[in-house]
Amino acid sequence: MDVIWFVIVxxxxxxxxxxxxxxxxxxxxxxIPFWLTVVCGIVGMLVGSYLYWALFGSNNPRFDGHKAEPDNATNGIDWMRHLWQVVVAAVAVMLAAAVTGRGKSSRLS
Known part of the structure; x- marks a missing residue:
């Protein structure tokens, strides 16, 4: 059941x-199509979380009875981790648009 929730989340x-x-x-x-937006978001979630963890979160003290982990590095909502995720997703969206060639205008003049 944990795998199903992991996929849904x-x-x-x-x-x-x-x-x-x-x-x-x-x-x-x-x-870019919606499915590629979701892929960029997943990349942003994973890469952004681990970048934040590597730079800032790995030395956080224990809280709420558990050690800080990449998916839960602070007590409460990890706003900074989510900010990192959005920034990485924005970079992924720019790369996806550049690679697919869909970010450029196709107007003929």
Whole structure:
């Protein structure tokens, strides 16, 4: 049952983080499909969490009876970790738009 919840949380969280990443990405990034936005959000969730953990969270003291972990590094909501996730997702959206060629205008003049 844990695997099912992991997949559900990853897909829903990836969609939310991907949409937020698409909103803050500079330029015209609305041309990538929704499934690619979710993939960028999942990349943002995973890479952003581990970047935050490696830089800031790994030395946090114990709290709430457990050791700090990459997916729960502070007491309460990890706002900074989520900010890192959105930034990484925005970078992933920009890369996806550049690789797929959909970020450029196709207007012929």
């Amino acid at each position: 990853t897909l829903v969280g990836g969609a939310i983080i991907g949409i937020l990443g698409k909103m803050v990405a500079p330029g015209d990034r609305d041309k």
